[in-house]
Every structure is written in C-alpha cells, then in structure tokens.
Amino acid sequence: MNLITCKNISFTYDGFPAVKDLNFSVEQGDYLCVVGENGAGKSTLIKGLLRLKKPSSGTISIENGLMANEIGYLPQQTIVQKDFPASVYEVVLSGCLNRLGIKPFYTKKEKTLVEENLLRMDIIDLRDRCYRELSGGQQQRVLLARALCSTQKLILLDEPAAGLDPMVTQELYELIRKINQDMEITVIMVSHDIHSAVQYAKHILHLYHTQLFFGTTADYKNSEIGRRFMGGGFRA
Incomplete structure (x- = not known):
C-alpha cells in the first residue's frame, strides 16, 4: 500500500530545472535511500515531499491516511x-x-x-x-x-x-x-554513503537532475549504474 506516489514531478529554481521527470512510489514499511552527486536534486526532492517546495510540474500524492x-x-x-x-x-x-x-x-x-x-x-x-x-x-x-x-x-x-x-x-x-x-x-533517507545505503535500504532512487534508477536494492547492485557508483565511478 503506497504512502507516497510521485508522477512526472519536476522542480525549478528561478526558472532553471533542478530535477525533472521523477516517477516513483514509497510503500508503507519501505526503506528508500536517495543517492546521487552533490547538487543532483536530492534535498530538493525532500523539500517537495515535505510540501516546502511546489513541483513545477507533475503530482505528489500522499495516501493511506498520511x-x-x-x-x-x-x-x-x-x-x-x-x-x-x-x-x-x-x-x-x-x-x-x-x-x-x-x-x-x-x-x-x-x-x-x-x-x-x-x-x-x-x-x-x-x-x-x-x-x-x-x-x-x-x-x-x-x-x-x-x-x-x-x-x-x-x-x-x-x-x-x-x-x-x-x-x-x-x-x-x-x-x-x-x-x-x-x-x-517508513524511512526515506538521503545519503552520500552508498555502501551503507545498499546494506540497509529496500529500494534505491538514484538522481542526477533526473531519475537514473528506481527499484529494489538487489536490482540496483546488479545494474550498470549501481556497479559504477559503488565502484567509484560517481561521487556521492
């Protein structure tokens, strides 16, 4: 049962895109870790989920009585x-x-x-x-x-x-x-510590101004971007 559903959400600052085209959901009891480079849009997304920043497009639905x-x-x-x-x-x-x-x-x-x-x-x-x-x-x-x-x-x-x-x-x-x-x-955590993220999280959302990956931690470990990121190909 979903607590949060994000459909095609984007955020801008002064007319410039900060992060765009995000599509993911968070189920009750989930542990989602949001990873990516500095300035990739992770904290902007958190502000959006808290209703501190309004999406420039798309919808964020808070469900299940939350x-x-x-x-x-x-x-x-x-x-x-x-x-x-x-x-x-x-x-x-x-x-x-x-x-x-x-x-x-x-x-x-x-x-x-x-x-x-x-x-x-x-x-x-x-x-x-x-x-x-x-x-x-x-x-x-x-x-x-x-x-x-x-x-x-x-x-x-x-x-x-x-x-x-x-x-x-x-x-x-x-x-x-x-x-x-x-x-x-349910936990949603932004972290630069990818090795701890994959140790504890059930799902991974990887951002770099857009959504590069969303899925289970197991699938992330086996994905090209997951292997590159965990192997040092990206900076958190």
Whole structure:
C-alpha cells in the first residue's frame, strides 16, 4: 500500500530545472535511500515531499491516511542549529507541536511520548542536558527522537550521518534500521554513503537532475549504474 506516489514531478529554481521527470512510489514499511552527486536534486526532492517546495510540474500524492503534517523530518543541521540553547527534553518535546491541534498546552500524552522516544534512542540520561553541549552523534539521536514524536508512519532523513565518525555512523544506521523494522515506520533517507545505503535500504532512487534508477536494492547492485557508483565511478 503506497504512502507516497510521485508522477512526472519536476522542480525549478528561478526558472532553471533542478530535477525533472521523477516517477516513483514509497510503500508503507519501505526503506528508500536517495543517492546521487552533490547538487543532483536530492534535498530538493525532500523539500517537495515535505510540501516546502511546489513541483513545477507533475503530482505528489500522499495516501493511506498520511497527513503532510504527520511526517517526521531530520534535516541537515546548520552551525546555528547545532548551537541551539535548549535542553534535550525541550528539543524532543517540540516534535509534538503538530499533535496539539487547538490545545494550548502539552498534555501527559505528549510528555509520555517524549519519554518513550528518549528511551528508544538511548538518551534518557541526557534529558536535562543542553543540546548545544552534546556531541554530533548525541545531537542526531535527539533529533531522531524529535522526529519520532511527529510521526507514526513516515520519517524523512537528509544526510543524517554527515560529519559523524564511522563508529557513531554505524550506530545511527542501526537505530534507523530499528525504527523501520521494529516500529514499522517508513524511512526515506538521503545519503552520500552508498555502501551503507545498499546494506540497509529496500529500494534505491538514484538522481542526477533526473531519475537514473528506481527499484529494489538487489536490482540496483546488479545494474550498470549501481556497479559504477559503488565502484567509484560517481561521487556521492
């Protein structure tokens, strides 16, 4: 059952095409990794899926009862965001904003959800720490917990392991795998790490201003572009 269906979508900036003619779908429970060179249109696509940028052509259909404001999102962090002077608990709690509706205050339900996601990400001991004092890996766990407070169906991740050392990166990917498999939350992840992408993802979408490949990870490994990309023929 599809959560998202994209038909012939294109995006432009100031009249110039950024990425065009994309056709793919994301099923419930899927783990899709979006790969390609820098500037290939990966982050632009994520903005489109979040309704932050409107396609210049084509349609994006959100289906199966999923609402646009029910998508968890972990963006690439800026230096300013990494220096955010709030507690871990406050950052994670802010992920519940879309659940409030007309309620003026967080309820016990939202606060319980925060505690559950702090435990899932193994950062309950950091709940009162200042976010900007944490390591890069700890900050990404906090942002994952925040994203989980926003969704029960789909999470979008834009280069979640950027700047992390190999051991911390591996731990982060394991957490994302558990989110997908144990919590049955659909994952769409942009990543420059193609080897980890093919280790964890079920489907691969390869972009270079257009769609070069979409299909299963197994088919990608056996495709010409997959072999070239994994063998170093392309830069992520």
